[in-house]
Amino acid sequence: MSDPVNDLLVSLRDKVMGVNESVLATSDGLVVTSDVSKTHAESMAAVAAATLSLGNRLADQGSTGTLREISAQCSTGHVIVTAVGNRALLAVVADDGLDQAAFRREIPATVTELRRHLDKDVAS
Amino acid sequence: MIDESTEPGTGSRNIPALLAELRSRKQSRTVRLTGSPGGTLHLRDGLVVAMETPAAPNVESLLLKSGRITEEAWSAVCAADTTHDRLAEELVAQELVGGGELEIISLSALFDAAFALSLSRPDGWEVTDPVPVLYRNPGITPERLVAEISRRTELLADRPGSVAEFARTRMQLAAPAQLPGAVGALPARLQDVLTNTDGRRTPRDIAFALGRGLFAVMLDLRRLLALGLVQSSAPVAPQRPSTATRTPSAPVPAPPAAVPLPRRLPGRNTPAPTGTPSETP
Numbered sequence: 144m145s146d147p148v149n150d151l152l153v154s155l156r157d158k159v160m161g162v163n164e165s166v167l168a169t170s171d172g173l174v175v176t177s178d179v180s181k182t183h184a185e186s187m188a189a190v191a192a193a194t195l196s197l198g199n200r201l202a203d204q205g206s207t208g209t210l211r212e213i214s215a216q217c218s219t220g221h222v223i224v225t226a227v228g229n230r231a232l233l234a235v236v237a238d239d240g241l242d243q244a245a246f247r248r249e250i251p252a253t254v255t256e257l258r259r260h261l262d263k264d265v266a267s
Numbered sequence: 268m269i270d271e272s273t274e275p276g277t278g279s280r281n282i283p284a285l286l287a288e289l290r291s292r293k294q295s296r297t298v299r300l301t302g303s304p305g306g307t308l309h310l311r312d313g314l315v316v317a318m319e320t321p322a323a324p325n326v327e328s329l330l331l332k333s334g335r336i337t338e339e340a341w342s343a344v345c346a347a348d349t350t351h352d353r354l355a356e357e358l359v360a361q362e363l364v365g366g367g368e369l370e371i372i373s374l375s376a377l378f379d380a381a382f383a384l385s386l387s388r389p390d391g392w393e394v395t396d397p398v399p400v401l402y403r404n405p406g407i408t409p410e411r412l413v414a415e416i417s418r419r420t421e422l423l424a425d426r427p428g429s430v431a432e433f434a435r436t437r438m439q440l441a442a443p444a445q446l447p448g449a450v451g452a453l454p455a456r457l458q459d460v461l462t463n464t465d466g467r468r469t470p471r472d473i474a475f476a477l478g479r480g481l482f483a484v485m486l487d488l489r490r491l492l493a494l495g496l497v498q499s500s501a502p503v504a505p506q507r508p509s510t511a512t513r514t515p516s517a518p519v520p521a522p523p524a525a526v527p528l529p530r531r532l533p534g535r536n537t538p539a540p541t542g543t544p545s546e547t548p
């Protein structure tokens with residue numbers, strides 16, 4: 144089954160070389176949708192939510208403004224957590240060849256699109 | 268500093284022409300390509316010594332992902348050379364890799380990146396001052412680079428569909444790969460490729476997952492394709508049912524006009540007169 148929100152995750156993987164898996168989760172760590180093969184989506188959602196929350200505290204402590212994203216640079220890849228509005232987050236697993244330029248180019252549009260879909264969930 | 272009046276590359280029509288120009292001037296430069304994917308070409312004295320692109324693993328990926336060098340050892344090398352100018356010398360000095368071996372890895376990463384970059388057209392480029400990069404080879408002339416790219420492309424070109432398309436295709440296991448015994452006889456190298464073929468990964472993704480060259484993985488995949496063990500993953504575009512209010516596709520037949528049904532009346536055994544004289548008794 145395909146839904147437009149999941150299509151956005153698949154499309155991110157198609158557009159950005161190096162993106163392998165991604166999980167869209169709520170800020171409290173529940174999976175909304177995922178595009179994964181090896182990653183355990185539920186665990187990733189929980190850890191990413193905790194990480195983003197800690198990142199917000201870090202930004203507070205450092206007085207460095209609003210948190211944009213948290214990225215774990217590892218020896219053979221990256222995990223990048225980006226906030227999607229106030230209620231959700233996107234965790235992306237990428238290999239060490241990640242096309243950073245393409246990622247920087249695509250992620251704002253993807254986050255905006257995801258927000259547009261998720262905003263429909265609450266009555267305005 | 269680069270003298271603007273002699274800035275190379277501004278008049279070059281394409282990358283080979285740019286490289287030929289830099290070669291004739293024996294310049295040490297870094298050429299940044301923009302595009303999808305982009306890349307970086309490193310030249311020393313007019314010769315190409317390294318290329319990096321998201322489309323193919325670089326030397327660091329090859330060394331670390333394949334397990335040839337441990338993370339701790341790599342950190343120690345980076346710590347010993349904070350400018351990252353002498354990484355190759357440090358690797359050899361710390362006896363982590365032999366000089367000859369590193370030269371082979373460095374050259375293969377260079378040719379592999381050149382091959383990967385040749386599969387897409389760059390949007391543009393920028394020639395900048397040289398930046399440090401991990402390499403250990405005497406440098407390759409642009410002519411040899413172009414010749415090697417053509418050789419690799421020709422080796423893969425007998426397959427239907429373009430080589431660039433093959434590099435972007437997501438591969439999946441074919442039914443025979445599930446059969447017991449079909450995989451066991453294969454060399455370990457091909458088995459590794461099979462284990463990393465999951466219907467989501469392109470040849471480039473498999474190369475990164477294994478820490479092998481893109482071209483080598485494409486050759487292996489071509490062999491597995493010929494053996495019928497893998498196949499290109501069919502694009503899946505299943506449509507979920509819409510939750511929108513359904514509108515009937517055919518117009519609903521209009522309700523019949525409100526005419527009263529014929530009635531029997533006492534004393535009459537014929538229906539109400541229809542206006543045809545022959546029916547009257």
